[in-house]
Amino acid sequence: MTDLENLEDLEAVEKEVEKVEDVVEEEVEDDKDSIQAPKKYKKADKEDGRRKEKRERTPAQKEAWKRCLEKRQAQRDARKENLKKEVEEREAKSKKNIEKKIVKKAVKVKKNQIVEQLIDEDTSDSEIDDIDIQAIKSLVQQRRAKKKEKKQTTKPRAEPKEEEYNDPPQPVYNEPQISFF
Secondary structure (H helix, E strand, O other), X not given: OOHHHHHHHHHHHHHHHHHHHHHHHHXXXXXXXXXXXXXXXXXXXXXXXXXXXXXXXXXXHHHHHHHHHHHHHHHHHHHHHHHHHHHHHHHHHHHHHHHHHHHXXXXXXXXXXXXXXXXXXXXXXXXXXXXXXXXXXXXXXXXXHHHHHHHHHHOOOOOOOOOOOOOOOOOOOOOOOOOOO
């Protein structure tokens, strides 16, 4: 083909493209006309007539609302009372526990004082009763034994057991069950 023929073919193709573009532009313009711009929303006023007046409640509804409010207040008061009771009970329990601990401590201190007095009296007096000395010795031995027991129980820690470790069991594969509903 020659250049002249190529030029003629190009001009023909360009004319066809222009026709197609014109058709597409017309369709787009038609679409623009058919789509309306969004309207601004205007809130309904009493003057518009679009807004309805709220109905007034019936006397039965008003009474039901009053009962509801009274019941709600009663439940609030009951919860407050229960909470106060629980708090008082907890405080009373904690006070009792503290008092028990104080009494135990006081008894322990008093016993120690008595033992110390007996030891002081026995060493200061030239007349020593065999019964008092034996009682004191037995008390001292008991206390030492208790201390040793406590130390022995706290010192040895649980040593890891030397067991044969087997491989963990392998999971069992079950074929899935297929069910159609």
